[in-house]
Structure formats: C-alpha cells, structure tokens
Amino acid sequence: MSLAVQIAVRNAQRKVRIDVRELQNFATRALSLCLTRNPPFKTNLRKLAAVSVVLVSDRRMAALHRQFMNIAGPTDVITFQHGEIFASVETARRNATEFGTSLAKEIKLYIVHGLLHLDGFDDATIAASRAMETAQKRIFFAAFGTSK
Secondary structure (H helix, E strand, C coil), X not given: CCCCCEEEXXXXXXXXXXXXXXXXXXXXXXXXXXXXXXXXXXXXXXXXXXXXXXXXCHXXXXXXXXXXXXXXXXXXXXXXCCCEEEEEHHHHXXXXXXXXXXXXXXXXXXXXXXXXXXXXXXXXCHHHHHHHHHHXXXXXXXXXXXXX
C-alpha cells in the first residue's frame, strides 16, 4: 500500500543507540493505521506530504520545550502541526525503566502520540486525553503486531 503521506525517522542524538530501521518500519505501519481512521474533518496529518520524526537528546528537547512552550526542562514528545515530531530518547530511556518497558516500545508510543496530535487529537482535557489514549493503544498494538 502506498501512503499519501510519507514518514521518515531520523536519529539526531548520539547518547543512546537506536535501531532507526525498526522505528521507521513501525512508524510507517502506525501512520497507515492513523490514515485508516475516518475523522469528521480533514486533519493536519491528511494535509501533509510528509511527517518527520526526529529523535533528540534531552538537551535539545529542553531547548525546544523552552522556546515553543515556555516550559523549562525536557519532555517526552513535542509535535508541530507542520509535520515534525520530536522525541527525547533520554526521556524515553528513563520512562522505559520507570514503566518496566523497553526503550523501543517507549519511543514507538511517542511516535503514535505525535501522529495522533497531527490527526486532530489533543490531551488538554480529561475527556480528550481519554479519547486520545484509547486511539493510541489501538494503533500502538495494531502497528506493533509484527514489530520487535
């Protein structure tokens, strides 16, 4: 199946070893699943030609977090509506340890989360957060099916 929207995963950090090929394959499947949804309006994801997932260090994430959200410190994932998803690999590593999962699974969760933000979801309210979490779990597990 050829996607109307392309997705590319790029590793822009050097502190943690990452299997970019595995993440790229997962991101392609997750994108395809997102695009099978039938939202009531044309979302940013459906207007884009490409989505870029950039894996960054906590230092870079903290700079983005401060610059665009005026919040100090790193966060897990930031999504820009023009198609960029930034994910902190160091934060993912800490969260994977805390939640008893793998680094790869944590980053994959961030990819799905970012795609859903592009596809019209937000997590600003409790109700919206629940709806996003439900969609996130469905897409994550469906896309994870043949992934490590």
